[in-house]
Amino acid sequence: MTRPNAETAAPDTNGGSRVICYCFDVTDGDIRRYMGDSQHTVEGLIDATGLGTKCTACLLDVDLLLDQCHDTHMTAARVVAGAETDWREGRGLRVAKDDRESAFFIEDGTISTTLLCVNHGVLFEDSSNVATYAYTVRLFDEDGHEAARVRGHLAADGRLELPFASIAGCPARGWFLLALRALTPGLEGSIRPQLMLTGRGFATTVHTQPHQTACTAKSVLVVPRDDGFNASVSVINPARKAATIALSLRALDGEERQSHTLTIPPLGSRLVGLDDCFTPAPAGAPLMLRVASDIPVRKHIVNHLADGWSIDHFPNSK
Numbered sequence: 001m002t003r004p005n006a007e008t009a010a011p012d013t014n015g016g017s018r019v020i021c022y023c024f025d026v027t028d029g030d031i032r033r034y035m036g037d038s039q040h041t042v043e044g045l046i047d048a049t050g051l052g053t054k055c056t057a058c059l060l061d062v063d064l065l066l067d068q069c070h071d072t073h074m075t076a077a078r079v080v081a082g083a084e085t086d087w088r089e090g091r092g093l094r095v096a097k098d099d100r101e102s103a104f105f106i107e108d109g110t111i112s113t114t115l116l117c118v119n120h121g122v123l124f125e126d127s128s129n130v131a132t133y134a135y136t137v138r139l140f141d142e143d144g145h146e147a148a149r150v151r152g153h154l155a156a157d158g159r160l161e162l163p164f165a166s167i168a169g170c171p172a173r174g175w176f177l178l179a180l181r182a183l184t185p186g187l188e189g190s191i192r193p194q195l196m197l198t199g200r201g202f203a204t205t206v207h208t209q210p211h212q213t214a215c216t217a218k219s220v221l222v223v224p225r226d227d228g229f230n231a232s233v234s235v236i237n238p239a240r241k242a243a244t245i246a247l248s249l250r251a252l253d254g255e256e257r258q259s260h261t262l263t264i265p266p267l268g269s270r271l272v273g274l275d276d277c278f279t280p281a282p283a284g285a286p287l288m289l290r291v292a293s294d295i296p297v298r299k300h301i302v303n304h305l306a307d308g309w310s311i312d313h314f315p316n317s318k
Contacts, residue, residue, distance in 0.1 A: 017029070020051070020058050020061050020062060020065065021049070021050075021051045021052060021054075021058040021062070022057075022058070023050070023053075023054035023055055023058075024049055024050040024051060024053075024054070026049045026050075026051045026058075028065060030049065031045065031051070031062070031065055031066070032065075034048065034049075035066065042066060054316065055209075055316055056192060056207075057207075059190065059192070060190075063122065063190070098179075098180065098181050098182055099179070099180040099210065100177060100178065100179050100180070100210065100211040100212070101177075101178045101180075101193050101208035101209060101210060101211060102175060102176060102177045102178065102208060102209070102211045102236060102238065102298060103175065103176065103195045103206070103208045103209070103234075103236075103298075103300065103313075104173070104174070104175045104176075104234040104236060104269055104271060104300060105139070105164055105173070105174060105175065105176055105195070106172070106173055106197060106271070107164045107165055107170050107171070107172055107173075108172040108173065109172075110199060110200065111197055111198070111199045111309075112163065112164065112165055112197070112198050112199075113163075113164040113195065113196070113197055113198075114161060114162065114163045114164065114195075114196045114198065115137065115160065115161075115162040115164070115176070115178065115193065115194075115195060115196075116159075116160065116161055116162075116193065116194040116195075116196055116205075117135070117154065117159070117160040117178070117191065117192075117193040117194070118158070118159045118160070118190070118191065118192075119131075119132075119133065119154050119155065119156055119157065119158045119159075119190075119191050120157060120190045120191075121156065121157070121187075121190070122187055122190070127156040127157045128156070129186050129187050130156040130157075130186050130187055130188075130191075131156075131182045131183070131184050131185065131186030131187065131188065132153065132154065132155050132156055132158075132182075132183045132184050132186070133153065133154040133180045133181060133182055133183060133191075134151070134152075134153055134154075134180075134181045134183055135151065135152055135153070135154055135160065135178060135179065135180050135181075136149065136150070136151050136178075136179045136181075137149070137150040137151075137162060137176055137177070137178050137179075138176060138177045138179075139164070139167065139169075139170055139171065139174060139175075139176050140174050140175055140176070140177075140267055140268070140269070141171035141173070141174040141268075142171070142173050142174050142268055142269050142270060143265055143268050144237070144265045144266050144267035144268035144269075145267075146267075147169050147170065147171050147174065148167045148168065148169045148170055150162065150167060153183075154180070154191075156186075164176075173269070173271055174269055175234075175236045175269040175298075177211060178193055178208060192207055193207065193208040194206070194207050194208070195207075195208055195311075197309060197311065199308065199309065201307070201308065202307060202308025202309065203308075204308060204309050204310055204311055205311075206300070206311040206312060206313065209298070209313050209316070211238060211298070213298065213313075213316045214236075214238050214296035214297055214298045215296050215297075215314075215316075216292060216293050216294070216295070216296055216297075217290065217291070217292040217293070218290075218291060218299060218314040218315050219250075219288045219289060219290040219291070219314075220288070220289050220301050220312075220314055220315075221286055221287070221288060221289075222249075222274065222286070222287055222288075222289045222301075223284065223285075223286050223287070224280065224281040224282065224283050224284070224285065224287070225283050225284075226283045228274075228275040228280060229273075229274035229275050229278070229281075230275070230303065230304040230305070231273075231274045231301060231302060231303050231304060232271050232272060232273045232274065232301075232302040232304070233247065233271075233272050233274065233289070233291060233299060233300070233301060233302070234269065234270070234271050234272075234298075234299065234300040234301075234302060235264060235269060235270050235272065235291065235293075235297050235298070235299055236269045236297060236298040236299075237264040237265070237266065237267065237268050237269065237293075237295070237297050238267070238296070238297070238298060239266060239267070239295050239296070240266045240267060241266050241295065242263055242264065242265055242266055243263070243264045243293050243294060243295050243297055244261065244262075244263055244293060244294045245261065245262050245263070245264060245270075245291065245292070245293050245297065246259060246260075246261050246290075246291075246292045246293070247259065247260045247261070247262075247272070247274075247277055247289065247290070247291055248260075248289075248290045248292070249278055249281065249287045249288070249289060249290075250287060250288045250289075250290055251287065251288075252286060252287075252288065254288075257281070257287065258277075258278045258279065258281075260277035260278065264297070271302070274289070289301070291314065298313075299313065299314040300312065300313050300314065301313075301314065
């Protein structure tokens with residue numbers, strides 16, 4: 001990571017001890033030092049550090065911190081004014097970009113899915129410099145057939161709330177691809193798509209991930225309970241050829257304990273229960289669940305808790 005120039009930076013009033021962006025190891029001190037120079041911009045900060053351009057989980061903290069450091073609204077106006085010819089070439093918060101996000105869905109009568117996406121302005125305030133988007137949502141069933149397609153526009157300060165139950169031809173299970181195409185120059189604002197699953201007495205959300213974060217091998221920690229793992233793995237095959245998936249349970253020292261193999265058709269997906277793949281393991285003994293494949297796939301872990309579900313994506317590919 002390229003750090004801001006310390007010679008021109010302002011003193012770090014917070015000591016630089018709190019990490020804001022874990023992907024690029026950027027602390028509050030790094031941000032305060034860089035933005036302490038009145039000639040520096042948010043866009044320059046992003047170019048120098050990569051801040052907020054990977055998993056985006058830090059963006060709310062970044063917004064709040066920048067609000068203390070700099071007049072971001074004036075910065076935004078300058079960026080948009082000078083971006084008429086090359087606005088698609090930027091990254092991060094600087095200028096609008098086209099994006100594709102994906103995740104699994106369930107619409108089986110007991111669990112329902114809603115896609116949420118809002119397009120607020122930077123710092124959730126002025127939206128005059130935020131890009132507008134055209135969106136397309138494509139639904140695929142587990143066997144890889146495209147079952148439905150929905151199109152629309154997402155204006156500045158606009159909101160997309162798409163219950164999958166309202167989509168004609170929606171399968172019981174599968175995956176979706178959300179494509180966002182910027183129509184105007186502007187900042188990305190606080191846009192961040194969310195997937196919400198709603199069941200009996202619970203609702204859980206997870207933000208979607210860029211479709212390109214598909215990868216060949218990643219692991220997550222799982223902990224067996226007395227009645228089993230009570231967890232599932234969602235695997236999405238975004239390629240136009242079949243994918244061979246190898247699930248394995250490993251001790252924390254890396255020793256393989258159990259394995260299970262399955263095949264997912266082109267553009268297909270599976271929501272696989274761990275208790276259907278592995279024999280019961282000793283309760284309370286942490287294990288690593290590794291999901292490996294011969295081609296890149298997208299993966300989520302779903303924990304079935306007594307009071308509902310929780311979802312998270314596997315670590316990113318980069």
